[in-house]
Amino acid sequence: MLSLGVIFARGGSKRLPRKNVKPLLGSPLVAWMCRAARASSLSRVVVSTEDEEIAAICESNGVAAPFRRPAALAEDYAGSPDIMLHALDTMERLDGRRYALAALLQPTTPFVLPEHIDACLERMTDPRWGLCFSARRAADPPQWIFAEDGEGRVRTVLGKGIAGDQEHSQKLAAAWFPNGACYVVRTEALRRTGLIFSDPMCIAKVADDRSIDVDDVLDWAYAEAAGRSFGFRPVGNPDGELPAEIRGRRVTLRRFGEPEISDRYLGWLSDAEVNRYSRRQGRSPVTADQARAYLTALRPDEVILGIHTRNKGHVGNVKYGPIDRANGRADISILLGERGVWGCGIGSEAIYLVTRHLFQAEGLHRVDAGSNNPAFLRLVEKLGWRQEGVLRDYVQRDGRWHDHVLVSLLSREFQPMPGYEA
Numbered sequence: 001m002l003s004l005g006v007i008f009a010r011g012g013s014k015r016l017p018r019k020n021v022k023p024l025l026g027s028p029l030v031a032w033m034c035r036a037a038r039a040s041s042l043s044r045v046v047v048s049t050e051d052e053e054i055a056a057i058c059e060s061n062g063v064a065a066p067f068r069r070p071a072a073l074a075e076d077y078a079g080s081p082d083i084m085l086h087a088l089d090t091m092e093r094l095d096g097r098r099y100a101l102a103a104l105l106q107p108t109t110p111f112v113l114p115e116h117i118d119a120c121l122e123r124m125t126d127p128r129w130g131l132c133f134s135a136r137r138a139a140d141p142p143q144w145i146f147a148e149d150g151e152g153r154v155r156t157v158l159g160k161g162i163a164g165d166q167e168h169s170q171k172l173a174a175a176w177f178p179n180g181a182c183y184v185v186r187t188e189a190l191r192r193t194g195l196i197f198s199d200p201m202c203i204a205k206v207a208d209d210r211s212i213d214v215d216d217v218l219d220w221a222y223a224e225a226a227g228r229s230f231g232f233r234p235v236g237n238p239d240g241e242l243p244a245e246i247r248g249r250r251v252t253l254r255r256f257g258e259p260e261i262s263d264r265y266l267g268w269l270s271d272a273e274v275n276r277y278s279r280r281q282g283r284s285p286v287t288a289d290q291a292r293a294y295l296t297a298l299r300p301d302e303v304i305l306g307i308h309t310r311n312k313g314h315v316g317n318v319k320y321g322p323i324d325r326a327n328g329r330a331d332i333s334i335l336l337g338e339r340g341v342w343g344c345g346i347g348s349e350a351i352y353l354v355t356r357h358l359f360q361a362e363g364l365h366r367v368d369a370g371s372n373n374p375a376f377l378r379l380v381e382k383l384g385w386r387q388e389g390v391l392r393d394y395v396q397r398d399g400r401w402h403d404h405v406l407v408s409l410l411s412r413e414f415q416p417m418p419g420y421e422a
Contacts, residue, residue, distance in 0.1 A: 001100035003121060003184070005042035006087040007033055007063060009107050010074045011051030015216045020054050020107055022220075025227050027234045029214065030054055032110035033181075034061035035235035038300045039322065040117040042103060044095065048087045050074040061234075062300045066094055080104060081194050088187060102187050104196060109134075109181035110223065111210045111232050113325055119204035120184040130198030133183040136211035138175040176203055179211035231363070235301055235325055246305070246357055247422040251349040253318065253357075256304040260314050261291045268316075268337025276397070277373035278335065301325075307336070307350045315341045318350045320358060320367070328365030330358055334376070348379050349420045355383070359411045366410045372402045383417075385409045 009020045009030045016022070020030040030047075037045045038061070047058040048069045055065035067090045073083050088102050101124055103117065116134050123132040143162060146154040156162065182204070189198035209230055212223050226232075246253040268274050270285040298304070302321035306314050315338035323330045332354060336347050358364045369385075371377055372395050377387075385407045394404035 001125070002043045002097060003041075003101040003103060004088060004091055004099040005037045005040070005045040005103040005105050005117070006084060007037060007045070007047040007058065007105045007107060008080070008083060009033075009047055009049045009051070009054050009058070010069065011049065011054055012074060012076070014076065016214070016220060019214065019220070020049075020051075021057060024110055024214075024220075024223060025232070028057050029110055030057055030107040031061045032234045033105055033107040033112065034058050034063040035300055036112050036114050037103075037105055037117060038062040039235045040114040041121055042117065043099070044091065045105075046087065046091060048073075048083055066091070080196050081190065084185075084190065084196065085194075088190070099187055101184055102190060104183040104185070106180045106182075108214045109179055109211065110214065111212055111227065112179075112181035112206070113210060114235060116204060116206050116210065117182050120182050123202050123204060124184050124186070126202075129186075129200060129202045130189045131183060131185045131196065131201045132204055133201070134179050134181045134206050134211075135176040135203040136179045136206055136208055138177040141172045142175050143172060176205070179206055180213045181206070181211070233325075233363070235323070246353050248349045248353045248420050249422055250309060251346055251353060251420075252308045253305040253350065253353055254308060256295070256306040256317055258292070260306050260317075261288050261295075262314075265314070265337065266291065268335065271337070274335070274337050274339070277371065277376070301330075305350075305354060307334075307346065309341065309346060312338055312340060314338075315346060316350070318354050320354055323362065323364070328363070330362075330364055330367055332358075332367050332369050343375075347376075348382065351380060352383055352417055352420045355409060355414065356416075359414050364411065366408055368406070368408045370404055370406045372397075372404045377405055377407065380407050380409070383409070384413055384415055386413075 007030065011018065011020065013019045021028050024032065046064045046066060047055060049055055049065065050069045050071060058065050069083065073086055084102055084104055088099065092098055101121065103120065112134065120132040120134060123129060143156065143158055145157050147157050148154045183196055185196055185198055190196065209226060212226055214220055214223050266286055266288060299322050301323040304317050304319045307316040307318060308314055316334065316336040318332065318334045320330050320332050332351065334347055334351060336342060355367055358367055369380065387405055388408050389406040391404040393401035395402045
């Protein structure tokens with residue numbers, strides 16, 4: 001099912017002025033949701049805003065801002081269904097396609113992760129549900145909440161007394177409260193009812209530390225303290241952007257882009273020997289447009305770095321991601337297309353440099369890879385990687401079966417190698 005994620009981010013916040021552009025632990029508040037949403041399984045993500053600064057921040061963090069929210073929908077009490085319907089109608093017209101699901105995403109819950117959004121999407125594959133929203137466990141039992149009438153008298157909001165088992169919170173059933181991050185609704189139900197909360201509903205449960213909701217100054221102070229204590233960072237590079245270059249003694253890694261999509265590069269992708277151990281073995285040649293489409297479709301936490309040497313220029317690529325932030329891990333793979341650098345240590349240096357970056361800059365706990373290439377397995381073994389498992393008879397090549405070996409390196413096992421340092 002096609003799904004449209006819409007980040008609600010207006011510029012006129014009253015309780016905490018300009019909160020969406022205010023830096024939280026070094027990144028604008030709205031950037032946190034942008035990065036989580038872009039790394040999720042949503043088919044498309046856009047921002048609904050009337051504010052040019054917010055639009056620019058979102059675009060710099062991988063979220064499109066193809067329209068501006070009308071002033072009437074940017075007022076304090078504008079209805080969420082109306083804002084969502086405006087975004088949905090606009091994007092279906094611009095994209096020329098219909099979306100089955102619409103996800104309301106609020107940047108005021110900054111520590112949400114892509115997997116929390118994906119959990120809502122996954123639950124909505126069951127046709128029973130009209131809405132799935134992210135929720136935290138309610139801090140207080142609803143049975144103990146009181147409302148005051150005009151005469152100063154209070155009664156429980158549920159209209160029942162507190163007696164017996166209701167006096168003991170541990171005996172009460174868990175209650176759940178929307179954490180504000182994500183609401184995934186069926187567009188058919190939204191159009192039919194004009195409501196975001198469309199029955200029947202279900203929830204995706206999110207831990208308290210990832211459910212902090214920022215609405216005022218006190219919330220902000222709490223979010224800063226908790227985020228700093230737990231080491232939270234936006235999805236992707238914690239400093240906001242990948243360095244322009246990662247330099248080693250003989251190798252420089254640079255973000256792979258349009259300049260590298262050359263006839264030489266396309267030739268590597270069609271070279272049977274270059275792809276002998278890759279998933280591209282036996283596939284048809286790749287065109288420049290297909291290479292560009294693949295690059296555009298990458299998630300923000302999937303990065304391809306071109307491997308460059310002084311004498312030969314671009315000789316291959318190393319890729320990492322997607323990054324599993326919850327568990328601090330990422331996969332790594334490498335393509336050395338230029339045969340003249342095989343066996344010269346260029347691949348080893350490239351893997352060393354990207355591993356160092358992931359441990360020291362991204363703060364990951366482990367990196368993983370899998371291969372049936374004996375040369376690659378010898379390479380990572382020299383870098384301290386360890387074999388973790390074998391998928392037996394996993395790949396058929398040259399008329400016989402070959403095992404696929406799983407290897408990894410933990411951050412505490414990483415050892416600096418002066419021979420690879422600039």
